[in-house]
Amino acid sequence: MEKYRIDTSKGLEFGLYTLGDHIPDPKTGKRISAQQRIKEIIELAQHAEQAGIDFFSVGESHQDYFVTQAHSVVLSAIAQATKNIKIGSSSTIISTSDPVRVYEDFATIDLISDGRAEIIAGRASRVGLYHLLGYNLSDYEALFEEKFDLLLKINEEEIVNWSGNYREPLKNAEILPRPKNGSLPIWRAVGGTSSSAMKAGYAGVPMMLAALGGPAGIYKNIIEAYRETARNNGFDPSALPVGTTGFFFAAETSQEAMREMYPYINEGMVLTNGQGFPKQAFAQAADKRSVINVGSSQQIIEKILYQYELFGHQRYLAQMDFGGMPFDRLMKNIEIIGTEILPAIRKYTAKK
Amino acid sequence: MKIVGISGSIVGSKTRTAMNCLSREISEKLPEAQFTLIDLAEYNLQFSDGRNYLEYEGDTGYVTKTIMEADALVIGTPIFQASIPATLKNIFDLLPVSAFRDKVVSILVTAGSAKHYLVVEQQLKPIVSYMKGQIVQTYVFIEEKDFHNKQIVNDDVLFRIERLVEDTVLLTETLTKLREEKEAKYDF
Numbered sequence: 001m002e003k004y005r006i007d008t009s010k011g012l013e014f015g016l017y018t019l020g021d022h023i024p025d026p027k028t029g030k031r032i033s034a035q036q037r038i039k040e041i042i043e044l045a046q047h048a049e050q051a052g053i054d055f056f057s058v059g060e061s062h063q064d065y066f067v068t069q070a071h072s073v074v075l076s077a078i079a080q081a082t083k084n085i086k087i088g089s090s091s092t093i094i095s096t097s098d099p100v101r102v103y104e105d106f107a108t109i110d111l112i113s114d115g116r117a118e119i120i121a122g123r124a125s126r127v128g129l130y131h132l133l134g135y136n137l138s139d140y141e142a143l144f145e146e147k148f149d150l151l152l153k154i155n156e157e158e159i160v161n162w163s164g165n166y167r168e169p170l171k172n173a174e175i176l177p178r179p180k181n182g183s184l185p186i187w188r189a190v191g192g193t194s195s196s197a198m199k200a201g202y203a204g205v206p207m208m209l210a211a212l213g214g215p216a217g218i219y220k221n222i223i224e225a226y227r228e229t230a231r232n233n234g235f236d237p238s239a240l241p242v243g244t245t246g247f248f249f250a251a252e253t254s255q256e257a258m259r260e261m262y263p264y265i266n267e268g269m270v271l272t273n274g275q276g277f278p279k280q281a282f283a284q285a286a287d288k289r290s291v292i293n294v295g296s297s298q299q300i301i302e303k304i305l306y307q308y309e310l311f312g313h314q315r316y317l318a319q320m321d322f323g324g325m326p327f328d329r330l331m332k333n334i335e336i337i338g339t340e341i342l343p344a345i346r347k348y349t350a351k352k
Numbered sequence: 353m354k355i356v357g358i359s360g361s362i363v364g365s366k367t368r369t370a371m372n373c374l375s376r377e378i379s380e381k382l383p384e385a386q387f388t389l390i391d392l393a394e395y396n397l398q399f400s401d402g403r404n405y406l407e408y409e410g411d412t413g414y415v416t417k418t419i420m421e422a423d424a425l426v427i428g429t430p431i432f433q434a435s436i437p438a439t440l441k442n443i444f445d446l447l448p449v450s451a452f453r454d455k456v457v458s459i460l461v462t463a464g465s466a467k468h469y470l471v472v473e474q475q476l477k478p479i480v481s482y483m484k485g486q487i488v489q490t491y492v493f494i495e496e497k498d499f500h501n502k503q504i505v506n507d508d509v510l511f512r513i514e515r516l517v518e519d520t521v522l523l524t525e526t527l528t529k530l531r532e533e534k535e536a537k538y539d540f
Binding site for chain 2: 063125126127128137138140255258259261262273274275278279280282283
């Protein structure tokens with residue numbers, strides 16, 4: 001776990017992630033400017049740090065209603081604006097990027113941030129970026145696997161000799177600068193399927209699992225498939241961190257939290273995926289067994305601890321800014337996280 | 353209510369003839385409904401490559417978006433080689449997994465032989481169910497002998513089309529009303 005900068009004695013890490021969506025507030029129909037959204041994301045990271053949150057990450061989406069296409073640039077600004085909080089991507093679409101450039105960027109962010117940068121590498125859930133960035137969609141799987149392997153290799157070896165199908169070979173290439181402590185934590189982003197999780201297990205790399213809805217139990221099975229695959233391939237699962245990511249919103253009461261959150265999730269899904277979040281499915285989020293962390297702070301604490309018991313994971317990443325959620329609500333949530341949720345989670349999950 | 357009809361083949365005339373009949377029935381009986389007929393023969397659609405339906409452009413984007421905006425679909429299809437045509441299957445492949453959630457789907461099928469009667473039951477309905485459509489269980493099965501000179505000449509078929517339209521609307525209105533009542537009870 002040390003290799004991935006995780007101290008399990010401190011208990012479950014709590015982070016925030018944003019996809020960098022840029023969506024009108026469904027309650028007012030108004031959308032803030034792209035500039036304001038980016039500045040608010042940076043400011044959010046600062047407030048997260050002040051509240052004692054462990055991690056903050058920014059994602060990359062190349063399509064309408066998003067603003068952090070250049071997510072590493074935004075992370076660089078966050079690196080400069082913060083001091084202690086770990087920072088990363090959620091995720092970096094390695095398939096359509098040059099791993100050398102990605103590594104150079106994140107190693108630089110690591111130096112700026114004094115050793116706080118991480119990469120979560122994914123394959124993209126939408127595919128418009130293949131056309132935009134000049135890649136062939138029929139290479140979807142092969143592009144990711146080859147480039148992710150190269151990224152890991154660059155992380156492990158200072159002098160790289162490599163050849164593949166989608167990039168010029170590297171001959172005695174020195175990829176610089178190096179991160180502060182020699183290497184970066186690199187996670188594999190996994191959608192909600194066992195087959196995707198097993199791919200992270202085959203490679204023996206940390207897994208960041210999207211858990212966007214449904215009962216927590218289904219994700220336990222996916223995490224077990226990941227650990228089992230890692231074990232069968234000669235890796236020690238107890239040395240491999242697992243993270244989960246999902247929707248989060250806290251308020252005074254569960255009813256208020258559900259009321260506040262629903263229009264944002266629903267409208268956000270309509271604009272980015274075409275289909276909203278069914279009310280019937282959202283109603284089930286009130287149940288402790290649902291993986292969606294919405295409710296009063298006490299209910300959310302119970303949910304996160306229940307998930308911790310099931311998953312034995314090392315990090316939870318909360319997504320609360322989706323769908324045009326106004327900044328004051330985000331600030332209120334950070335306050336609840338810092339004053340009520342974090343102390344309880346640490347109390348129950350840290351080793352005494 | 354938005355109703356979209358799909359004529360699922362790019363060759364032949366029987367399915368389109370039957371869909372024209374259905375189209376007339378809807379415009380006479382339901383002047384307030386918004387009906388759009390998509391005859392796949394009139395569009396140049398690409399094969400599904402797995403992207404989100406919003407990301408298709410041109411004809412493909414028009415067809416996927418129009419279907420996704422519908423409250424009810426009437427799928428008209430011929431039977432080729434004991435199954436639905438590849439052109440129709442491609443429509444399903446272009447759409448998201450739960451594309452027919454909160455949609456009613458009814459079916460009209462034309463076939464060269466009565467031996468094809470159960471193809472809808474065994475091959476089309478499972479796809480619609482998987483995509484979470486609410487199926488109007490009784491479909492209209494039309495044979496070669498029911499057509500003459502691109503007209504339907506069997507009054508029984510015309511009656512069945514009338515009933516299919518009524519059942520489609522009844523099920524859509526019922527489910528919409530009940531869903532709205534149910535959703536109004538949620539406190540969010």
